[in-house]
Amino acid sequence: MRRITSTILALFFTTLAFAQEKEKITEDGNNEIKINLAYFVFEILEVSYERILMDEFSVGVAANYWFEDNANIEYMINPYFRFYPIDTRRRAATFFLEGNAALLGGTERVYTSQPGFWYWDQYEERSVVRGGAGVAVGGKFLSKNHFVGEVYLGIGRIFGSNNDLEVYPRAGISFGKRF
Numbered sequence: 001m002r003r004i005t006s007t008i009l010a011l012f013f014t015t016l017a018f019a020q021e022k023e024k025i026t027e028d029g030n031n032e033i034k035i036n037l038a039y040f041v042f043e044i045l046e047v048s049y050e051r052i053l054m055d056e057f058s059v060g061v062a063a064n065y066w067f068e069d070n071a072n073i074e075y076m077i078n079p080y081f082r083f084y085p086i087d088t089r090r091r092a093a094t095f096f097l098e099g100n101a102a103l104l105g106g107t108e109r110v111y112t113s114q115p116g117f118w119y120w121d122q123y124e125e126r127s128v129v130r131g132g133a134g135v136a137v138g139g140k141f142l143s144k145n146h147f148v149g150e151v152y153l154g155i156g157r158i159f160g161s162n163n164d165l166e167v168y169p170r171a172g173i174s175f176g177k178r179f
Contacts, residue, residue: 036062060080078102081098092140098136106127133157
């Protein structure tokens, strides 16, 4: 009977030893401000703000302005939600899955025609605002001094377009600061 009791107690204490979780590194701040450096190549300025809600969840908003004249999009506002499925010692600093929405503003060419004739030269440009939804995947890296770097890639669908399929990019190499 002693042998069974001591075996059960030994198993119980070894289970307790393995059941302990790693302590999370405490970090100051739940807020991040970032700038997307990858978009500078395409003459786009993007700044984003992210709020960490829990270890695995965060919400944020990215706003960008397109300087290039031949782009149909002039500005875009992207609210997003991120899920960090891998548990690490650092909060919200690992692989993530993102769902995002978009509010896009820009111009659209509307070609005019007359009965029996089609004039390719005649069109009028009008301002439009459209919505969209998309997904992205990426990774976030955090330094000891609370500097943040992230890489992500995704795509979104623009709704209400006259074309068959219009998409918007959700990609970047961003750097910023957690505070």
